[in-house]
Amino acid sequence: MNESTDPLAIRFAALGDPTRLAIVNRLKERGPQSAGDLGDLADISAPAMSRHLKVLHRAGLVRRDVDKQRRIYSVEPEALQAIGSWSIGREEFWTASLDRLTTHLSPKE
Amino acid sequence: MNESTDPLAIRFAALGDPTRLAIVNRLKERGPQSAGDLGDLADISAPAMSRHLKVLHRAGLVRRDVDKQRRIYSVEPEALQAIGSWSIGREEFWTASLDRLTTHLSPKE
């Protein structure tokens, strides 16, 4: 399972942690926040929070702006849009899916 | 990090593995497939594939239909739509985000 070079999979993995998902939700709802501001989101140490932010940043999900001694994090909109495109794309398939299912099933007695 | 009861986080985590993302993409593109049909997607054993399918199923991302000795897997459309709604929702925020960023930064010298 070394193929983690797929950007979409990396993003999903980053969002798969509840704390990191909460971080992104917070940034979506309240706008840019410093690392310290996000501290009350989860009952974890500052280093742990810092690591989560690093994961989100390396996945391209959040942007980091350095302001003196603070790091201001904000959502990276294109990353979310890419996820949206993937998930709602090929919608025409969905309706056809269940029909196609029956072709795979044995006739009912 | 015990809060894994968030359904959205569970789904993202499931899609965060490259093999599982490939499985979902395959089901989206070609429609329902049996566990065996999906075997050529990754160079892993049948038990490993079976485990991935179980993760996807428990996350609500795929449906499993039993047909005699086969298990037919297909995409669970609402799950993908839920992800789409999350990712593209609150779009009005995005444009405002960068403006709000400046309010967090110190004046430039």
Next chain:
DNA sequence: TTGTTAATTAACAAACATGTTAATCGAATG
């Protein structure tokens, strides 16, 4: 300078994820 604040990196333990092979189980086939 000295001390405080914001955030990170380093080192390490515990928990989780993912892969393997062997064993199991029901359905199909000769």
Next chain:
DNA sequence: CATTCGATTAACATGTTTGTTAATTAACAA
């Protein structure tokens, strides 16, 4: 009935993630 097929569960090794505390770095304030 004995065997093969499709898929899963069991047991276990290994690598990755996530958390902790301690140390480090840079900016700020006295």
